[in-house]
Amino acid sequence: MVYIALNMVRCGVVAHPRDWSWCGYHELVGVRQRYRILDVARVLALLGGVTVEDFRGHYEEMINERIAKDQMRRDPRWTEAVAVGSEGFVRGLATRIKGRQKLEIGPGAGEGEWVLREAVLPYTADGPTETGSKP
Structure with a gap:
């Protein structure tokens, strides 16, 4: 806060x-x-x-x-994550979030800290455009 x-x-x-x-x-x-x-x-x-x-x-x-x-x-810990908290909190939240392409869960920087973030998807020429349609 x-x-x-x-x-x-x-x-x-x-x-x-x-x-x-x-x-x-x-x-x-x-x-x-x-x-x-x-x-x-x-x-x-x-x-x-x-x-x-x-x-x-x-x-x-x-x-x-x-x-x-x-x-x-x-602080990228707060600005680049969807959520930061205990493992149980992060995993529970991940099951309730809809509309995200792909989420990753892993340990954070602090003791007992876990992070939920959007996966970084590689850019490819064959991938979807920003609107989701194929080029």
């Missing part, structure tokens, strides 16, 4: 996620109270039942630390 919150900071549009109105930051830190989209209670449950105060403090701390240390470079 921190990586996503830093997208507009990373590309130089704003200095902090609080300066970008169109992201989940405001709901996650409790600034936006009306017309909310995120189910913060569900997010907290998925994170193991942490308190909203603990989550918000940690979330803000991680964002501020990344900005202060200039740790905002694009």
